[in-house]
Amino acid sequence: MQVQAGDSGLQEWRTRFLVDASGRDTFLADRLALKRRSRDHASAALYGHFRDARRNPGTAEGNITIAWFEHGWFWFIPLKDGATSVGAVCSPAYLNSRRVDPEAFFRQTIAMAPEIADRLAQAELIGPVTATGNYSYASTRMSGRGYLMVGDAWAFVDPVFSSGVYLAMNSAALAADVVDSVLDYPARAPALCRRFERTVRGGVRTFSWLIHRVTSPVIRKLFMAPRDFLGIRSAMVSLLAGDVFRPGPVRSRLYLFRTLYYLNFIADWPASFRAWRRRRRDIRVSSGAA
Numbered sequence: 001m002q003v004q005a006g007d008s009g010l011q012e013w014r015t016r017f018l019v020d021a022s023g024r025d026t027f028l029a030d031r032l033a034l035k036r037r038s039r040d041h042a043s044a045a046l047y048g049h050f051r052d053a054r055r056n057p058g059t060a061e062g063n064i065t066i067a068w069f070e071h072g073w074f075w076f077i078p079l080k081d082g083a084t085s086v087g088a089v090c091s092p093a094y095l096n097s098r099r100v101d102p103e104a105f106f107r108q109t110i111a112m113a114p115e116i117a118d119r120l121a122q123a124e125l126i127g128p129v130t131a132t133g134n135y136s137y138a139s140t141r142m143s144g145r146g147y148l149m150v151g152d153a154w155a156f157v158d159p160v161f162s163s164g165v166y167l168a169m170n171s172a173a174l175a176a177d178v179v180d181s182v183l184d185y186p187a188r189a190p191a192l193c194r195r196f197e198r199t200v201r202g203g204v205r206t207f208s209w210l211i212h213r214v215t216s217p218v219i220r221k222l223f224m225a226p227r228d229f230l231g232i233r234s235a236m237v238s239l240l241a242g243d244v245f246r247p248g249p250v251r252s253r254l255y256l257f258r259t260l261y262y263l264n265f266i267a268d269w270p271a272s273f274r275a276w277r278r279r280r281r282d283i284r285v286s287s288g289a290a
């Protein structure tokens, strides 16, 4: 493999095992043609950093705020240096409707979310506005002979719940154990990699189910009127904290949450069906644009 290490020019390295942690550059997935755009989700993002955005009062100052709007949802993330990261995750169709420059479009989009617009009334944009097209993908494989992928190098899911860094770090920690064992016991590599894949896929799948539905009317309804029915609320909190990689009570309560979701879906089927159709259309449109 060719490596650029510091100023010493290109070098040829032979490795016993390769861990791809190249993030959305998807170093190996591109070379092995394994990368697939998500068929279950289509979203795009528009974001920038602001100074003097109005934060939550008191000890809640550092809390993240999420706001829904007509075309998706906003994140409002206070950063340590006083800046605030604000972004709109929307359908690729909405992003494609842009006829003005990204900053003007971002400001038009912010105006659609009164809560966010209000917090930014006195704020100043302190960097460029970035637009990212449909960005959810996964590679068909996570590991193979002599390699594995961690974090975004394998898959990127919409970071609705700020799950990206956690998922990446968790897969890296699991991968470190795999590599440690594989270097000592190469014959065990296939079984260890299979287990690694199963664990990471299971956790990401659990997150993804919720993320794919987060803008649906049913999820909004359940989230806006939370009750700790049979421990489901606690299970959701555990999920959001990243406890999705092991079987146990959290998993079973999440299945209960899914049942509640489908019951509510049926109870309000016209609105749910419309939202479901819109989601499928967005996926079709963005796949067609590939």
Ligand SMILES: Cc1cc2nc3c(=O)[nH]c(=O)nc-3n(C[C@H](O)[C@H](O)[C@H](O)COP(=O)(O)OP(=O)(O)OC[C@H]3O[C@@H](n4cnc5c(N)ncnc54)[C@H](O)[C@@H]3O)c2cc1C
Residues within 6 Å of the ligand: 021, 022, 023, 024, 025, 027, 045, 047, 077, 087, 132, 150, 151, 152, 153, 159, 161, 162, 163, 164, 165, 166, 168
């Ligand atoms: C718009 C947006 C908003 C997000 N918001 C959040 C959020 O609020 N919370 C959250 O948890 N996550 C968020 N994420 C997701 C999060 O950023 C990623 O999931 C996370 O950074 C993945 O970590 P990683 O280590 O896999 O990849 P990265 O953090 O991307 O790191 C990959 C590194 O590899 C380097 N690299 C790439 N190719 C090569 C190469 N060939 N040689 C050497 N180095 C290379 C890159 O320069 C980079 O430093 C967001 C992502 C996006 C796009």
